[in-house]
Amino acid sequence: MERIRVALIGNPNVGKSLIFNNLTGGRAHVGNWPGKTVEKKEGICIHEGVKMQIVDLPGTYSLTAHSIDELIARNFIVEEKPDVVVDIVDASNLERNLYLTLQLLELEANIVIVLNKWDVAKNLGYEINIRELSKLLGAPVIPTIATENIGIKELKDAIIEAAKAKEKRRPIINYGKPYDEIISRIASILQRDKELSSRYPIRWLAIKVLESDEEVLKLVKKSSVYNEVRAQLSEVKEILGGDLEAALAERRYSLIVEVILPKVLRGTRPLTVTDLLDKAFLSKHLGIPIFLALWWALFRFTFDVSAPLSDLIRILFSRLGRLASTHIDNPELASFVSDGVFNGLGGVLTFLPPIFFLFLGLSLLEDSGYLARAAFVMDRIMYKLGLHGRSFIPMLIGFGCNVPAIMATRTIEREEDRILTILVNPLISCSARLPIYVLIGSAVLGAYAAAGIYFMYMLGIVLAILMALLFRRIIPFFKGKPSPLILELPLYAVPKLKATLIHAWERGRLFLRKAGTIILLGIVAVWFLSNYPWEAVHQEGEVVLENSYLAIIGRFVEPALRPLGFNWMAASALFFGFIAKEIVVGAFATFFGLGEEVGERLSDALRSAGIFTPITGLAFMAFSLIYTPCIATLGAIYRETNSWKWTIFTIIYELALAYVVALSIVIFGGLLGFT
Amino acid sequence: MTMVIPLAMLQENREAVIVGVNGGRGLTRRLAEMGFTSGTRVRVLHSSPHGPILVMIRGSRIALGRGLAMKILVNPVEGVYSWRG
Amino acid sequence: MGQRIEKLAAIYAVALGITYLVFGVMELTLGLYNLFPLMTSRNLAGIVPADVFGGLATLVIGATYLSALFLWKSAHESWGYVLVGLFLSAVFGILYLLMVCADGLSSLLTFLEGGEWTWEWLTGGSAGTGLLRPEICLFFASLPLAYLTLRRIKEIYHIPKHHKSYG
Numbered sequence: 001m002e003r004i005r006v007a008l009i010g011n012p013n014v015g016k017s018l019i020f021n022n023l024t025g026g027r028a029h030v031g032n033w034p035g036k037t038v039e040k041k042e043g044i045c046i047h048e049g050v051k052m053q054i055v056d057l058p059g060t061y062s063l064t065a066h067s068i069d070e071l072i073a074r075n076f077i078v079e080e081k082p083d084v085v086v087d088i089v090d091a092s093n094l095e096r097n098l099y100l101t102l103q104l105l106e107l108e109a110n111i112v113i114v115l116n117k118w119d120v121a122k123n124l125g126y127e128i129n130i131r132e133l134s135k136l137l138g139a140p141v142i143p144t145i146a147t148e149n150i151g152i153k154e155l156k157d158a159i160i161e162a163a164k165a166k167e168k169r170r171p172i173i174n175y176g177k178p179y180d181e182i183i184s185r186i187a188s189i190l191q192r193d194k195e196l197s198s199r200y201p202i203r204w205l206a207i208k209v210l211e212s213d214e215e216v217l218k219l220v221k222k223s224s225v226y227n228e229v230r231a232q233l234s235e236v237k238e239i240l241g242g243d244l245e246a247a248l249a250e251r252r253y254s255l256i257v258e259v260i261l262p263k264v265l266r267g268t269r270p271l272t273v274t275d276l277l278d279k280a281f282l283s284k285h286l287g288i289p290i291f292l293a294l295w296w297a298l299f300r301f302t303f304d305v306s307a308p309l310s311d312l313i314r315i316l317f318s319r320l321g322r323l324a325s326t327h328i329d330n331p332e333l334a335s336f337v338s339d340g341v342f343n344g345l346g347g348v349l350t351f352l353p354p355i356f357f358l359f360l361g362l363s364l365l366e367d368s369g370y371l372a373r374a375a376f377v378m379d380r381i382m383y384k385l386g387l388h389g390r391s392f393i394p395m396l397i398g399f400g401c402n403v404p405a406i407m408a409t410r411t412i413e414r415e416e417d418r419i420l421t422i423l424v425n426p427l428i429s430c431s432a433r434l435p436i437y438v439l440i441g442s443a444v445l446g447a448y449a450a451a452g453i454y455f456m457y458m459l460g461i462v463l464a465i466l467m468a469l470l471f472r473r474i475i476p477f478f479k480g481k482p483s484p485l486i487l488e489l490p491l492y493a494v495p496k497l498k499a500t501l502i503h504a505w506e507r508g509r510l511f512l513r514k515a516g517t518i519i520l521l522g523i524v525a526v527w528f529l530s531n532y533p534w535e536a537v538h539q540e541g542e543v544v545l546e547n548s549y550l551a552i553i554g555r556f557v558e559p560a561l562r563p564l565g566f567n568w569m570a571a572s573a574l575f576f577g578f579i580a581k582e583i584v585v586g587a588f589a590t591f592f593g594l595g596e597e598v599g600e601r602l603s604d605a606l607r608s609a610g611i612f613t614p615i616t617g618l619a620f621m622a623f624s625l626i627y628t629p630c631i632a633t634l635g636a637i638y639r640e641t642n643s644w645k646w647t648i649f650t651i652i653y654e655l656a657l658a659y660v661v662a663l664s665i666v667i668f669g670g671l672l673g674f675t
Numbered sequence: 676m677t678m679v680i681p682l683a684m685l686q687e688n689r690e691a692v693i694v695g696v697n698g699g700r701g702l703t704r705r706l707a708e709m710g711f712t713s714g715t716r717v718r719v720l721h722s723s724p725h726g727p728i729l730v731m732i733r734g735s736r737i738a739l740g741r742g743l744a745m746k747i748l749v750n751p752v753e754g755v756y757s758w759r760g
Numbered sequence: 761m762g763q764r765i766e767k768l769a770a771i772y773a774v775a776l777g778i779t780y781l782v783f784g785v786m787e788l789t790l791g792l793y794n795l796f797p798l799m800t801s802r803n804l805a806g807i808v809p810a811d812v813f814g815g816l817a818t819l820v821i822g823a824t825y826l827s828a829l830f831l832w833k834s835a836h837e838s839w840g841y842v843l844v845g846l847f848l849s850a851v852f853g854i855l856y857l858l859m860v861c862a863d864g865l866s867s868l869l870t871f872l873e874g875g876e877w878t879w880e881w882l883t884g885g886s887a888g889t890g891l892l893r894p895e896i897c898l899f900f901a902s903l904p905l906a907y908l909t910l911r912r913i914k915e916i917y918h919i920p921k922h923h924k925s926y927g
Binding site for chain 1: 794812813814816817820821823824827837838839840841843844845847848851852855858859861862863865866868869873886887913
Binding site: 064066094095099250274282372375376377379380383481485486488490 | 696700701703704705706707708709710712713715720721723725726727729731733734735736737738739740741742743
């Protein structure tokens with residue numbers, strides 16, 4: 001079978017993911033670009049006897065050397081030389097989208113242009129002359145409506161056709177005087193370097209040199225012709241003045257507006273329903289309240305609507321567990337299978353429904369176009385808090401789970417802003433901590449249980465803000481203001497259910513793979529430590545927890561935690577919370593010899609054992625909120641920051657903060673007269 | 676004499692033509708890429724005292740932080756964008 | 761004709777807005793009482809749940825509708841507020857409906873596991889007062905306004921029938 005390599009590229013919001021899914025049938029292999037934290041999506045499409053290996057390049061407006069996304073896209077095209085590059089253009093937004101197209105033509109990529117959102121363009125009253133566009137750009141142009149799967153077959157045909165014509169000449173983009181002459185001059189100098197000219201498109205190199213592109217300059221510096229080039233450059237700079245990069249950007253737009261569009265586009269851009277909706281969504285007074293209301297709706301949707309599914313999973317696994325323990329004779333093996341494995345699997349999978357619902361909700365918000373508006377209204381506040389405007393999305397996700405929240409920080413461009421967001425994110429109360437709050441709250445806070453739980457959520461938010469402000473001020477690395485907002489707000493659209501579900505499932509699956517294994521291992525570890533040494537713990541049909549390794553560890557740690565009013569049981573439970581926060585409740589359940597489902601009985605048991613007083617209970621809740629993130633989160637932090645330094649820093653500062661806050665609660669509580 | 680003001684000070688629903696960008700190289704380049712070049716027409720869709728600005732430029736809606744908008748210099752003109760119907 | 765629709769929609773929107781506001785305030789107050797028990801009785805009146813954040817959200821919906829007062833002067837940009845109000849009504853109406861269904865499923869599961877079957881989920885549960893929750897009724901009440909509004913918007917924006925083909 002013939003094989004061709006195809007790359008997909010385009011601006012954000014053009015529907016690239018959907019087209020990728022339409023082409024590859026939704027089966028994608030997701031990994032990372034080598035050495036980077038940016039996601040790489042690949043898939044296969046077989047059509048008319050040709051196997052297309054499709055790579056989804058990061059969505060970008062341009063191909064400069066200034067951001068990782070752009071470099072990845074650019075390097076892939078230049079180094080890997082795919083057979084075809086599919087440039088996905090938003091037909092309702094031609095002017096801006098053609099900018100990237102021009103850059104691709106500079107790169108001499110073998111492009112096929114897709115005009116997606118054809119229906120939207122029509123509805124807005126645009127008329128686009130496809131034949132003329134194709135002629136001017138020297139590339140096939142395929143109109144599509146990705147949401148209806150229209151035009152996809154034609155696209156596949158066009159890709160195969162284009163691959164056959166890979167070596168044909170590309171049109172040269174003229175930038176007019178004096179640029180064309182200068183570009184030619186520099187190009188002819190560079191031509192003489194055999195290595196450069198055999199590996200890279202010369203005219204493109206010349207243009208990049210003119211723009212003082214860092215990466216290209218690095219290449220050229222190693223060349224023999226470098227000095228000549230440098231001489232030309234300084235001559236040029238004297239005549240034309242300093243900033244050629246902006247000047248060339250302007251020229252490209254001029255080309256689009258003055259030469260291309262007049263022949264190709266009819267119809268002006270009117271204001272639409274989107275602008276009507278924005279009146280309310282972006283309103284000075286209502287914008288933020290509406291966002292908060294929608295956030296609350298997302299919250300409720302995530303936890304309450306997914307609850308029966310979680311129940312179902314839990315019941316299923318406890319049944320499996322009972323089945324195992326009745327049918328397996330060897331008590332150790334039986335315990336391992338039912339309490340260890342099934343309990344563990346159940347523990348992980350009950351987690352899945354809320355996560356999936358969260359991603360579903362977020363995908364709906366994103367695909368409808370609202371999320372960008374939320375970024376707009378939250379920007380002012382985020383900026384004041386020393387966080388980048390887009391930090392609020394990871395904060396939102398953090399209420400579900402910190403792991404995908406940290407992964408979501410990838411959209412923040414500047415490293416300092418991104419790392420700061422990552423560092424404070426674990427302070428947001430993730431869903432795993434809720435069982436702890438519910439347990440302790442109902443055990444010792446009585447009527448104030450609900451208030452106590454609300455308090456924990458607020459505490460998390462407040463602390464995250466405080467720490468962000470503190471770090472900005474104190475740590476030199478973070479000094480300075482967050483980078484300013486430049487964000488395109490797409491048109492509002494009704495999300496297509498299938499696309500949103502795919503979107504949500506992709507994210508959920510990733511999370512499951514990464515965090516799931518760790519939590520499972522953690523639960524098995526708890527099982528082991530609480531059941532061994534076997535004979536000591538299982539004496540005459542009774543479970544004597546005091547003799548287990550778990551208890552030994554707990555007693556070891558206890559002295560450090562005694563000022564906070566925690567005994568060895570609490571200490572052991574916390575220790576396991578390090579592995580996964582859900583395990584804390586599981587640990588207490590094990591102590592009292594109860595299974596997972598018996599929520600109310602556990603809190604009764606806890607109350608009568610008198611382990612916590614209302615104040616120390618509250619302190620425990622706070623401590624479990626703040627102290628070191630679970631292993632899965634730590635893993636995510638390490639992966640996204642690429643440094644041990646920050647990961648360890650997180651552990652240390654959170655432990656310290658947890659101790660301080662818990663201690664303060666105990667002391668204040670004591671002062672106020674609660675015992 | 677043409678009036679030149681920062682984009683941040685343009686009122687809602689007013690239009691203007693960009694005159695220049697008063698910022699460092701990185702900023703100017705970034706804005707130019709997004710289409711904020713001299714001679715380009717913009718219309719302010721949303722603007723409030725301390726928050727970001729939303730403008731219509733080259734057919735799409737771009738949100739800009741206030742600080743950025745203070746650095747973009749424009750010359751106010753009469754409008755062409757309108758509601759349909 | 762157009763003018764009349766505008767006025768009609770405005771009255772309707774304001775009516776909805778006030779209703780949402782009232783319920784929002786009630787829910788919020790009840791919710792606050794429950795957090796810090798000042799009253800000994802949890803007064804639901806069977807219909808209005810105690811819900812701090814839910815109450816606040818309902819307040820927001822009310823405020824959005826009321827902003828459509830501008831429609832009175834035919835400033836047709838204010839249709840935006842009505843549209844968003846309708847959107848929010850739908851979001852919360854459907855959300856609470858889903859929550860009631862989820863509660864029903866949970867009850868079913870408990871029953872299958874050997875517990876008792878109750879109908880409590882219809883009037884209680886996660887949504888506070890189940891199907892009697894005001895936001896659910898108000899969502900249905902907002903549907904006529906939705907019909908009116910969408911028809912009018914289509915007139916103003918000449919939105920053509922959806923294109924299946926291109927060219």
